Amino acid sequence: MSVLICGGAGYIGSHNVRAFLNHGEDVIVIDNLVTGHKQSLPESVKFYEGDIRDGKILDEIFTQNNIEAVIHFCAFSLVGESVEQPLKYFDNNVGGMISLLESMQRNNVKKIVFSSSAAVYGEPERIPILETDPTNPTNPYGESKRIMEKIMHWVSLQHDIRYVSLRYFNVAGAWHDGTIGEAHNHETHLVPIILQVPLGKREKVTVYGDDYNTPDGTCIRDYVYIEDLAHAHLLALEYLRNGGESQIFNLGSGDGYSVMEMINAARKASGHEIKLEIGKRRAGDPARLVADSSKAREILKWQPKVTSMEEIISTAWRWHKSHPNGYDA
Ligand code: NAD
Ligand code: UFG
Numbered sequence: 001m002s003v004l005i006c007g008g009a010g011y012i013g014s015h016n017v018r019a020f021l022n023h024g025e026d027v028i029v030i031d032n033l034v035t036g037h038k039q040s041l042p043e044s045v046k047f048y049e050g051d052i053r054d055g056k057i058l059d060e061i062f063t064q065n066n067i068e069a070v071i072h073f074c075a076f077s078l079v080g081e082s083v084e085q086p087l088k089y090f091d092n093n094v095g096g097m098i099s100l101l102e103s104m105q106r107n108n109v110k111k112i113v114f115s116s117s118a119a120v121y122g123e124p125e126r127i128p129i130l131e132t133d134p135t136n137p138t139n140p141y142g143e144s145k146r147i148m149e150k151i152m153h154w155v156s157l158q159h160d161i162r163y164v165s166l167r168y169f170n171v172a173g174a175w176h177d178g179t180i181g182e183a184h185n186h187e188t189h190l191v192p193i194i195l196q197v198p199l200g201k202r203e204k205v206t207v208y209g210d211d212y213n214t215p216d217g218t219c220i221r222d223y224v225y226i227e228d229l230a231h232a233h234l235l236a237l238e239y240l241r242n243g244g245e246s247q248i249f250n251l252g253s254g255d256g257y258s259v260m261e262m263i264n265a266a267r268k269a270s271g272h273e274i275k276l277e278i279g280k281r282r283a284g285d286p287a288r289l290v291a292d293s294s295k296a297r298e299i300l301k302w303q304p305k306v307t308s309m310e311e312i313i314s315t316a317w318r319w320h321k322s323h324p325n326g327y328d329a
Pocket of ligand 2: 077079117118119120141169170171188189190191193205206207208209219220221259282285289
């Protein structure tokens with residue numbers, strides 16, 4: 001039986017495709033390539049170019065293949081853009097989820113692993129954050145992810161579908177051999193932005209505020225290595241295969257690092273000086289976001305292996321140095 005990876009040509013999806021293949025899974029990918037790259041996929045993978053809001057193509061995929069489970073990465077995920085164009089986000093993210101669950105129902109597919117986000121929590125009331133803490137998203141992107149979780153919840157109660165929702169914190173790094181990595185045309189994430197300086201694509205990094213209530217004044221985040229994150233999806237699928245009930249899990253390393261600490265780690269990883277300037281705060285950035293991932297460790301037996309920031313950034317550096325223009329190189 002096969003696993004359908006929706007959004008498998010994106011940053012996180014493509015690393016999951018590799019991890020699933022290495023684990024001996026039979027993988028099928030659907031992606032509309034809006035932000036994904038076909039070149040990130042091995043040629044051997046069966047690929048459908050299409051939009052998951054199109055129920056016809058989903059039905060075709062489910063009919064032509066013997067699919068046991070869906071791993072769902074499709075989404076728009078730029079927080080700022082979601083504030084400016086909320087309907088674009090609800091249409092793609094929520095609309096995509098509804099279309100996917102409808103087709104799963106029609107085709108008797110019962111398991112789904114879903115990419116949720118720390119953005120569902122909004123400004124946290126305490127650190128580290130537990131799955132049971134309040135969810136008050138502060139932007140349409142986070143709201144769309146929370147709505148998608150709720151839709152899965154109600155559908156799972158009425159129909160025989162079980163889900164695992166994985167709330168990622170900050171995902172970083174690249175496949176260890178540097179052959180695939182993060183390649184967003186509109187890049188907002190800290191690690192690739194920092195590395196644009198040693199790549200000669202940007203003169204300096206702008207640190208968004210150094211007046212937060214943190215030891216060095218810059219924001220603290222919980223960075224999780226992409227291969228460790230991908231492994232959690234395999235464990236989540238195994239959990240569902242073993243009859244596990246629907247669950248939500250935080251995925252983070254449990255340690256927080258400041259923007260300044262990340263820049264210093266990137267200096268060591270790249271061997272470059274990396275200039276910075278202190279800029280204004282970015283609207284909507286919480287001072288600290290750190291996960292309590294003990295539930296994933298206990299139930300899924302998930303154990304992140306790469307937790308040194310220098311090591312994580314070294315993998316990203318290997319990818320960016322060898323692909324300075326991403327997949328267009
Ligand atoms: P990405 O943009 O690289 O990947 C998303 C993929 O889905 C792309 O290949 C895109 O072309 C495809 N896609 C989008 N809408 C589609 C649709 N309607 N039909 C078919 N394909 C579609 O993003 P990413 O960074 O790999 O993130 C993957 C998932 O993880 C997203 O759901 C995102 O919200 C979530 N997430 C990411 C992070 C992070 O740090 N990168 C953190 C939390 C959650
Ligand atoms: N930052 C800078 N300068 C930059 C870019 C980022 O100082 O040029 C800072 C941000 O202010 C933040 C930290 O670096 O403090 C990390 O920023 P990212 O944009 O890399 O990541 P976010 O923490 O904003 O976003 C992540 C995920 C989102 C998710 C969000 C939940 O990437 O998908 O966490 O809040 F929605």
